[in-house]
Amino acid sequence: xxxxxxxxxxxxxxxxxxxxxxxxxxxxxxxxxxxxxxxxxxxxxxxxxxxxxxxxxxxxxxxxxxxxxxxxxxxxxxxxxxxxxxxxxxxxxxxxxxxxxxxxxxxxxxxxxxxxxxxxxxxxxxxxxxxxxxxxxxxxxxxxxxxxxxxxxxxxxxxxxxxxxxxxxxxxxxxxxxxxxxxxxxxxxxxxxxxxxxxxxxxxxxxxxxxxxxxxxxxxxxxxxxxxxxxxxxxxxxxxxxxxxxxxxxxxxxxxxxxxxxxxxxxxxxxxxxxxxxxxxxxxxxxxxxxxxxxxxxxxxxxxxxxxxxxxxxxxxxxxxxxxxxxxxxxxxxxxxxxxxxxxxxxxxxxxxxxxxxxxxxxxxxxxxxxxxxxxxxxxxxxxxxxxxxxxxx
Amino acid sequence: xxxxxxxxxxxxxxxxxxxxxxxxxxxxxxxxxxxxxxxxxxxxxxxxxxxxxxxxxxxxxxxxxxxxxxxxxxxxxxxxxxxxxxxxxxxxxxxxxxxxxxxxxxxxxxxxxxxxxxxxxxxxxxxxxxxxxxxxxxxxxxxxxxxxxxxxxxxxxxxxxxxxxxxxxxxxxxxxxxxxxxxxxxxxxxxxxxxxxxxxxxxxxxxxxxxxxxxxxxxxxxxxxxxxxxxxxxxxxxxxxxxxxxxxxxxxxxxxxxxxxxxxxxxxxxxxxxxxxxxxxxxxxxxxxxxxxxxxxxxxxxxxxxxxxxxxxxxxxxxxxxxxxxxxxxxxxxxxxxxxxxxxxxxxxxxxxxxxxxxxxxxxxxxxxxxxxxxxxxxxxxxxxxxxxxxxxxxxxxxxxxxxxxxxxxxxxxxxxxxxxxxxxxxxxxxxxxxxxxxxxxxxxxxxxxxxxxxxxxxxxxxxxxxxxxxxxxxxxxxxxxxxxxxxxxxxxxxxxxxxxxxxxxxxxxxxxxxxxxxxxxxxxxxxxxxxxxxxxxxxxxxxxxxx
Numbered sequence: 008x009x010x011x012x013x014x015x016x017x018x019x020x021x022x023x024x025x026x027x028x029x030x031x032x033x034x035x036x037x038x039x040x041x042x043x044x045x046x047x048x049x050x051x052x053x054x055x056x057x058x059x060x061x062x063x064x065x066x067x068x069x070x071x072x073x074x075x076x077x078x079x080x081x082x083x084x085x086x087x088x089x090x091x092x093x094x095x096x097x098x099x100x101x102x103x104x105x106x107x108x109x110x111x112x113x114x115x116x117x118x119x120x121x122x123x124x125x126x127x128x129x130x131x132x133x134x135x136x137x138x139x140x141x142x143x144x145x146x147x148x149x150x151x152x153x154x155x156x157x158x159x160x161x162x163x164x165x166x167x168x169x170x171x172x173x174x175x176x177x178x179x180x181x182x183x184x185x186x187x188x189x190x191x192x193x194x195x196x197x198x199x200x201x202x203x204x205x206x207x208x209x210x211x212x213x214x215x216x217x218x219x220x221x222x223x224x225x226x227x228x229x230x231x232x233x234x235x236x237x238x239x240x241x242x243x244x245x246x247x248x249x250x251x252x253x254x255x256x257x258x259x260x261x262x263x264x265x266x267x268x269x270x271x272x273x274x275x276x277x278x279x280x281x282x283x284x285x286x287x288x289x290x291x292x293x294x295x296x297x298x299x300x301x302x303x304x305x306x307x308x309x310x311x312x313x314x315x316x317x318x319x320x321x322x323x324x325x326x327x328x329x330x331x332x333x334x335x336x337x338x339x340x341x342x343x344x345x346x347x348x349x350x351x352x353x354x355x356x357x358x359x360x361x362x363x364x365x366x367x368x369x370x371x372x373x374x375x376x377x378x379x380x381x382x383x384x385x386x387x388x389x390x391x392x393x394x395x396x397x398x399x400x401x
Numbered sequence: 402x403x404x405x406x407x408x409x410x411x412x413x414x415x416x417x418x419x420x421x422x423x424x425x426x427x428x429x430x431x432x433x434x435x436x437x438x439x440x441x442x443x444x445x446x447x448x449x450x451x452x453x454x455x456x457x458x459x460x461x462x463x464x465x466x467x468x469x470x471x472x473x474x475x476x477x478x479x480x481x482x483x484x485x486x487x488x489x490x491x492x493x494x495x496x497x498x499x500x501x502x503x504x505x506x507x508x509x510x511x512x513x514x515x516x517x518x519x520x521x522x523x524x525x526x527x528x529x530x531x532x533x534x535x536x537x538x539x540x541x542x543x544x545x546x547x548x549x550x551x552x553x554x555x556x557x558x559x560x561x562x563x564x565x566x567x568x569x570x571x572x573x574x575x576x577x578x579x580x581x582x583x584x585x586x587x588x589x590x591x592x593x594x595x596x597x598x599x600x601x602x603x604x605x606x607x608x609x610x611x612x613x614x615x616x617x618x619x620x621x622x623x624x625x626x627x628x629x630x631x632x633x634x635x636x637x638x639x640x641x642x643x644x645x646x647x648x649x650x651x652x653x654x655x656x657x658x659x660x661x662x663x664x665x666x667x668x669x670x671x672x673x674x675x676x677x678x679x680x681x682x683x684x685x686x687x688x689x690x691x692x693x694x695x696x697x698x699x700x701x702x703x704x705x706x707x708x709x710x711x712x713x714x715x716x717x718x719x720x721x722x723x724x725x726x727x728x729x730x731x732x733x734x735x736x737x738x739x740x741x742x743x744x745x746x747x748x749x750x751x752x753x754x755x756x757x758x759x760x761x762x763x764x765x766x767x768x769x770x771x772x773x774x775x776x777x778x779x780x781x782x783x784x785x786x787x788x789x790x791x792x793x794x795x796x797x798x799x800x801x802x803x804x805x806x807x808x809x810x811x812x813x814x815x816x817x818x819x820x821x822x823x824x825x826x827x828x829x830x831x832x833x834x835x836x837x838x839x840x841x842x843x844x845x846x847x848x849x850x851x852x853x854x855x856x857x858x859x860x861x862x863x864x865x866x867x868x869x870x871x872x873x874x875x876x877x878x879x880x881x882x883x884x885x886x887x888x889x890x891x892x893x894x895x896x897x898x899x900x901x902x903x904x905x906x907x908x909x910x911x912x913x914x915x916x917x918x919x920x921x922x923x924x925x926x927x928x929x930x931x932x933x934x935x936x937x938x939x940x941x942x943x944x945x946x947x948x949x
Contacts, residue, residue: 061774062774119592120565120568121565150568152565155564185565185566185567186566187566188564188566188719276921276925277922278926279863293859302932303933304928305873305929306925315874316870316873
């Protein structure tokens with residue numbers, strides 16, 4: 008019974024840890040199956056309803072607020088909620104900068120009725136990952152404060168230009184919040200500043216979060232378990248569609264060429280990269296090649312980066328092109344019952360036997376895929392394997 | 402200097418300093434010490450100069466007080482009066498504690514902040530040495546940008562000044578621990594004390610009245626926890642307790658709250674009763690429902706009263722902090738927990754509340770937020786980039802078909818002729834270029850540079866880079882030049898850059914030339930400076946042209 012449901016098959020390890028859930032299925036099996044069915048349907052809906060050809064907010068300024076209150080010490084996520092959250096956050100940071108190269112991220116923690124910035128808004132994933140690794144040792148104490156953390160984020164976000172998207176993602180595990188003033192006023196302020204707040208709850212639905220996310224246009228979800236938590240986090244990697252009232256403007260960017268030089272060149276000039284010098288580490292090394300800023304000729308070893316000397320955003324063309332699949336998403340595949348398939352029941356992508364009750368076929372090339380491959384193609388690949396192969400054939 | 406025209410606040414005799422007996426004087430603006438028998442002060446410090454004071458721990462034989470100045474030096478006073486040394490020292494300490502904060506000048510704080518930043522960040526310190534000490538730029542310019550960072554970092558420092566709400570459970574969180582011998586230990590943090598003061602202003606008043614004149618802090622809190630005021634069973638045991646007044650005030654407050662009643666008809670429990678048509682189909686006289694209000698004085702009602710009172714006080718304290726909420730729909734907007742005066746439920750508010758109570762948004766269809774459509778011309782250009790226009794060789798479509806079939810034919814009949822592909826000399830030179838060590842395979846040997854240049858030279862070069870980067874940052878931040886202030890700044894920065902090149906870069910270049918290092922280490926820096934100069938020239942010429 009466990010193999011048929013696709014979600015369960017992924018979590019065979021979970022099955023060993025939480026053996027009491029197996030017992031639950033026998034007694035009231037329908038309950039578990041219903042929940043899984045709901046999750047599956049919502050995943051499907053997301054694929055179908057993806058926003059094609061709408062304006063997206065690609066330059067994002069996102070603040071992630073992590074709750075470090077007493078309730079994060081709970082052991083329902085292994086080893087405790089805080090460690091699990093921080094680990095997932097590291098993966099989120101990597102994915103976020105992968106999909107949104109010209110965006111920035113900042114992290115705030117809240118505990119003991121106060122909020123504190125862990126890292127400032129920055130475009131470099133290494134800083135954030137280092138800070139997250141260190142934060143595993145924080146003591147979880149006190150109550151979180153929604154008001155103070157939102158206030159702290161607003162102080163920086165309100166200075167961001169109008170054409171960028173301002174977002175806050177709150178990971179809240181406590182059921183209470185201790186605020187110094189009326190949070191309804193703050194919600195009004197957030198709306199006027201066009202900040203979008205989304206919440207991921209770890210315990211249960213809390214009314215103030217529902218109102219907060221509804222008024223600001225964000226989303227609110229409560230996790231079921233660790234893999235669901237990961238899915239919900241990764242939902243926020245995608246750039247959100249803009250509301251009608253944001254401005255648009257031209258953005259100045261530099262596209263430096265990668266220069267490779269060798270010692271035998273006539274004018275070999277070894278140089279330091281400015282970003283390495285600032286970080287006070289011993290990794291600053293003389294190198295010959297690199298990216299030179301077109302405006303001030305400062306050298307950098309990595310892109311994308313904001314030039315420390317002249318303030319120009321330096322990117323390479325593939326960084327911008329990476330976000331095209333958000334603008335031109337892959338069409339949703341048509342669902343049909345498996346029995347209708349005349350030929351051999353093999354998934355075109357993974358070559359596995361088609362055992363689910365429905366298959367998905369690409370509208371242009373007609374190849375059939377199983378459920379898992381359908382999700383994978385739409386979430387990660389962004390192109391149909393059948394269509395690609397059919398193009399190169401003579 | 403013994404002119405006692407200043408107001409003397411405290412005189413302590415038998416205070417030794419540097420093994421000399423003397424007297425300590427605390428005045429309005431300074432603290433001074435003079436040796437025994439002499440008329441003048443040998444040690445005198447303004448309160449503004451004192452950074453902090455330290456006292457020797459309680460168990461030690463020598464009772465001392467140390468003053469640490471901003472400059473780092475310290476002065477120690479030893480209280481040697483056999484009978485009253487401890488009292489003297491404590492009196493001096495208390496007075497200092499009250500006086501020192503008044504004199505903390507803001508300017509010192511900034512200086513401290515600057516010092517701290519220089520000490521914490523060696524790169525910054527080096528930059529400071531390179532640029533300011535050698536007169537390349539002035540100290541003001543150096544700190545202009547940094548202090549801007551401080552002031553915004555101040556808001557991070559004002560973490561401590563963040564307004565904090567009051568947790569409803571703060572009293573319960575105190576969690577006394579038994580300390581083994583029939584006693585209880587209460588851990589009080591600053592947070593809890595602040596919460597108590599904000600929620601119960603009466604207690605705050607008592608504190609300011611009694612501490613430090615009658616009781617010490619420790620005694621005050623011990624009495625607080627011992628008093629029945631704190632515990633559940635509030636039996637007022639006469640007037641010995643300083644908190645009995647607070648209890649009486651609370652009682653009064655509770656009574657007034659109850660008298661006011663509840664204005665919101667949706668939660669007013671007292672007015673909810675069954676409205677039935679009695680016998681007689683409503684014609685008969687309806688007896689007013691008399692609710693028996695015999696309040697049983699059981700301990701339960703005392704607890705319930707205390708809980709209600711506590712919650713009301715916490716809510717009131719929260720709203721007391723901010724401005725009076727303009728929201729009409731709020732139910733407990735009052736400045737004092739003991740009275741609720743602002744609930745007026747006009748019909749429109751009531752209607753909204755009723756509407757909320759009968760509808761569930763969750764069950765309604767979710768409204769997708771409106772999205773803005775993308776307006777792209779020629780969107781397939783995104784798939785493969787712009788294609789340059791080429792001149793057409795073919796004039797008719799028949800030409801194209803012919804050429805396609807010709808190419809297909811050629812490709813089908815292709816026979817390789819490997820001996821005619823490349824001449825042998827060309828082939829061997831290509832192979833040598835692609836073998837390790839050849840011309841095109843230099844990427845692997847990049848690491849060698851680090852070994853070729855000695856580390857101290859590298860270190861100096863790093864400092865030069867950081868300094869140049871800082872100067873260039875100031876320079877580039879002036880563009881676009883649209884105010885006269887920026888114009889002046891850009892001209893000044895250019896001269897700074899030239900000065901930097903003269904004073905720092907040239908000597909370094911000469912030094913490495915003397916060491917016979919063949920690699921051009923400063924070439925990149927010169928390029929960066931040259932780019933800045935050319936930008937400046939372009940701007941200058943444009944300005945000239947605009948003026949003429």
